[in-house]
Amino acid sequence: MKQITKHIIKNSLKRIFLYRACLVRLKMMGVEKAFSYTLANETGVTSDQVRKDFSEFSIKGNKRGGYDINDLLEKMENIFHRNKYHNIVLIGMGNMGLALSKYSKFVQRNMNIVATFDIDPFKQKLRSDIPVYSMGRLKEIIDRFSVKVAILAVPEISAQEVADELIRHGIKGIVNFAPALLKVPPDVIINNVNLCDELESVIYYVHKLMKV
Amino acid sequence: MKQITKHIIKNSLKRIFLYRACLVRLKMMGVEKAFSYTLANETGVTSDQVRKDFSEFSIKGNKRGGYDINDLLEKMENIFHRNKYHNIVLIGMGNMGLALSKYSKFVQRNMNIVATFDIDPFKQKLRSDIPVYSMGRLKEIIDRFSVKVAILAVPEISAQEVADELIRHGIKGIVNFAPALLKVPPDVIINNVNLCDELESVIYYVHKLMKV
DNA sequence: GAATTGATGTGAAACAAATCACAAAACACA
DNA sequence: TGTGTTTTGTGATTTGTTTCACATCAATTC
Numbered sequence: 001m002k003q004i005t006k007h008i009i010k011n012s013l014k015r016i017f018l019y020r021a022c023l024v025r026l027k028m029m030g031v032e033k034a035f036s037y038t039l040a041n042e043t044g045v046t047s048d049q050v051r052k053d054f055s056e057f058s059i060k061g062n063k064r065g066g067y068d069i070n071d072l073l074e075k076m077e078n079i080f081h082r083n084k085y086h087n088i089v090l091i092g093m094g095n096m097g098l099a100l101s102k103y104s105k106f107v108q109r110n111m112n113i114v115a116t117f118d119i120d121p122f123k124q125k126l127r128s129d130i131p132v133y134s135m136g137r138l139k140e141i142i143d144r145f146s147v148k149v150a151i152l153a154v155p156e157i158s159a160q161e162v163a164d165e166l167i168r169h170g171i172k173g174i175v176n177f178a179p180a181l182l183k184v185p186p187d188v189i190i191n192n193v194n195l196c197d198e199l200e201s202v203i204y205y206v207h208k209l210m211k212v
Numbered sequence: 213m214k215q216i217t218k219h220i221i222k223n224s225l226k227r228i229f230l231y232r233a234c235l236v237r238l239k240m241m242g243v244e245k246a247f248s249y250t251l252a253n254e255t256g257v258t259s260d261q262v263r264k265d266f267s268e269f270s271i272k273g274n275k276r277g278g279y280d281i282n283d284l285l286e287k288m289e290n291i292f293h294r295n296k297y298h299n300i301v302l303i304g305m306g307n308m309g310l311a312l313s314k315y316s317k318f319v320q321r322n323m324n325i326v327a328t329f330d331i332d333p334f335k336q337k338l339r340s341d342i343p344v345y346s347m348g349r350l351k352e353i354i355d356r357f358s359v360k361v362a363i364l365a366v367p368e369i370s371a372q373e374v375a376d377e378l379i380r381h382g383i384k385g386i387v388n389f390a391p392a393l394l395k396v397p398p399d400v401i402i403n404n405v406n407l408c409d410e411l412e413s414v415i416y417y418v419h420k421l422m423k424v
Numbered sequence: 425g426a427a428t429t430g431a432t433g434t435g436a437a438a439c440a441a442a443t444c445a446c447a448a449a450a451c452a453c454a
Numbered sequence: 455t456g457t458g459t460t461t462t463g464t465g466a467t468t469t470g471t472t473t474c475a476c477a478t479c480a481a482t483t484c
Contacts, residue, residue: 004256009413011220011441017409021391035461043393044216048443051463063449063462080412081419088411099311105391105408111415148422149414173418175411179233179317181255189417191410196317197229198403199300199387200292201221202361203323205401206385207293210360223471247431260473263433275479276431 002183007190012053018043019050020076027069035066086111087145089171091162092154093118093132096177100151101130114145135162139169149173156180214395219402224265230255231262232288239281247278298323299357301383303374304366305330305344308389312363313342326357347374351381361385368392 022042026034036054037047054061059075061067077083090101090113100106101116116132123132133141141147150171154162159178166174173189176182179197182190234254238246248259248266255262266273271287273279289295302313302325312318313328328344330336336344345353353359362383366374371390378386385401388394391409394402 004254006256007417008223009410009417013413013416014409017406017412018393037461042216044218046443047461048445049441051461052442055463061462064451064460065449066461080416086415095311095314099307100407102307103407106411109408109412111408111411148418149411151411172422173414175414181230187421189414189421191414193405193407193410194229195312195315195405196321196323197226198221198405199318199323199361199363200229200321201225202385202387202401202403203298204225204292205219205221206360209399209401210384249431258473259431263431264472267433273432275433276429276481278431 002185004181004183005186005188005190006181006192009191012056015043015045015049015053016057016076019053020073020080023069023073023076027073032069033066034069034072036061038066082110084110086149087114087147088112088149088151089114089138089141089145089147089166090116090130090151090153091118091135091138091166092152092177093120093123094153094155097151097153100153100177113151114147115141135165138165142166142169142171147171149175151175151177153177214397216393216395217398217400217402218393218404221403224268227255227257227261227265228269228288231265232285232292235281235285235288239285244281245278246281246284248273250278294322296322298361299326299359300324300361300363301326301350301353301357301359301378302328302342302363302365303330303347303350303378304364305332305335306365306367309363309365312365312389325363326359327353347377350377354378354381354383359383361387364388364390366390 019039022039023034036050039050040047057079059072061072088106088111090097093101093116097116097118101113106113113130116130117135117138118132119135121134148171150166150173152159152162152174156178159176159180160182163174163176163182163184167184167188172187174182175191175193177193177195179194181192184190231251234251235246248262251262252259269291271284273284300318300323302309305313305328309328313325318325325342328342329347329350330344331347333346336346360383362378362385364371364374364386368390371388371392372394375386375394375396379396379400384399386394387403387405389405389407391406393404396402
C-alpha cells in the first residue's frame with residue numbers, strides 16, 4: 001500500500017526541458033528554425049539523442065526542414081500542460097520555503113503558488129506576498145484551487161506527517177525538499193530534492209578528479 | 213576546450229547517500245548491525261542493489277554477519293571525504309542564496325559556507341550571519357580558505373560570467389541554481405539544480421498518471 | 425566438528441539507454 | 455521531371471545498469 005516510491009525523473013525528460021529552454025532563447029533571438037544539431041550543440045548532447053528524445057515524446061519535425069521553433073514550442077506546451085495554469089501549495093515557510101515562495105520563475109512557467117502554510121502563527125502573517133495560512137485551512141485551499149501538486153519544505157521530522165495529510169486531501173505530486181524518504185501510495189509522484197546530497201556529490205567528484 | 217559538461221551525478225552515488233542517511237538514523241536508534249535488506253527496505257530498493265552499489269564503491273561487509281554500522285559509516289566518511297571540512301563559497305545573495313546561506317544541514321555535514329558574495333552593496337551588509345563580500349574579494353577568500361567548490365545562485369544572465377571568474381580563481385566544482393547551461397573546462401564538475409524543471413517534471417508525471 | 429542456515433559478493437543474464445547507420449522524405453536546382 | 459543534398463526518424467548495435475543466481479563464507483546447531 002504505502003511504500004517508498006522513488007519516482008526518479010527520467011533523464012530524457014530533463015533533456016527535453018533543456019531543449020525547450022534553448023528553443024525559447026533562440027526564438028527571442030529571432031530564429032525561426034532549429035535543427036537537431038543546433039539543439040545538440042546548445043545543450044551538450046548529440047544530435048542523435050535529440051531526435052531519439054523527440055521520438056520518445058512523439059515530437060515530429062520536417063525532413064530536411066528541421067524544426068519550426070514556434071511549432072515545436074507549441075507541441076511541447078501541450079505535452080507538458082504548459083497551456084494551463086497549475087496551482088501549487090507550499091508547505092513550510094522556513095528559509096527555503098520563503099525563498100521558493102518568492103521564486104519568480106515558477107510564475108513565468110504558469111506554475112502558481114496559490115497559498116503557503118506553516119504551523120508557526122508568527123510566520124502566518126509576516127513573510128510573503130503570497131498568503132501564509134495555518135495548516136487547518138489546507139483542505140479548503142486545496143479544494144478551492146483544485147491543487148494537485150505541493151512543494152514540501154518542512155523539517156525532516158514532520159515531513160511524513162505533512163505528506164500524509166496532503167495526500168489525504170487529494171495531492172498527487174510532491175516536490176520534497178526535506179531529507180526524508182516519504183512513504184506514499186503508488187499513485188503519488190514524489191520528487192526528492194536533497195541539497196546536501198547535491199553539494200556532497202560535487203565534492204566527491206571534485207576529489208576524484210583531482211586524485212587521478 | 214570550454215564545453216558544456218553535464219556531469220550527471222550517478223544514481224548509484226545518490227543511493228549511497230540514502231543508505232548513509234539511513235545508517236545514521238539506525239545508529240541513533242541504538243542499532244549496531246544492518247543487513248543489505250534492512251537498508252533496502254528503508255530506502256525502497258532491492259537488497260541486490262544495495263550490495264552491488266557497495267561493491268561499486270568497494271565497501272565490504274561480513275558474510276552472514278551483515279554490516280557493522282559504525283564500521284560502515286566510518287568507511288563511508290573516508291570515501292566521501294566527510295572526515296575533513298570543506299570550505300564553500302556562495303555567489304548571489306538573492307532569495308535562494310540567502311536561504312542556502314542559512315541552510316544548517318550543510319554545516320552538519322562538514323560543508324561550511326565560509327563567505328558569500330553579491331554585486332549589490334546593500335546586500336553586502338544586511339542579510340546574513342555569514343559575511344557577504346563584494347565580488348572583488350573573491351580571489352582573496354578562495355585562496356585563504358582553499359575553496360574548491362562553489363554554489364552559484366546568481367541570475368541566469370550573469371551565471372556564465374561568474375562561473376568563468378570562479379574557475380579562473382581555482383574553483384573545481386559548482387552547484388548551479390541558475391537555469392543556464394554553463395560552458396566550462398572538462399576538469400570542472402557542474403551539478404545543475406533547476407527548480408522549475410523539478411516542479412514541472414512532477415506536474416508532467418501527475419498528469420500522465422491521472423490519464424491512464 | 426559436521427551439517428545447516430543465512431548472509432555477502434560477484435559473475436551471468438536481462439533489461440534499459442545511448443549511439444550508430446541508413447532509408448525515407450523534402451527541398452534545390454538544373 | 456530528375457538528380458543531388460540535407461536532415462529527419464527509427465531499426466540495429468553497443469554500452470551501461472539492474473536483476474538474478476549461486477558460490478562463498480561465517481555463525482549456529484546437533
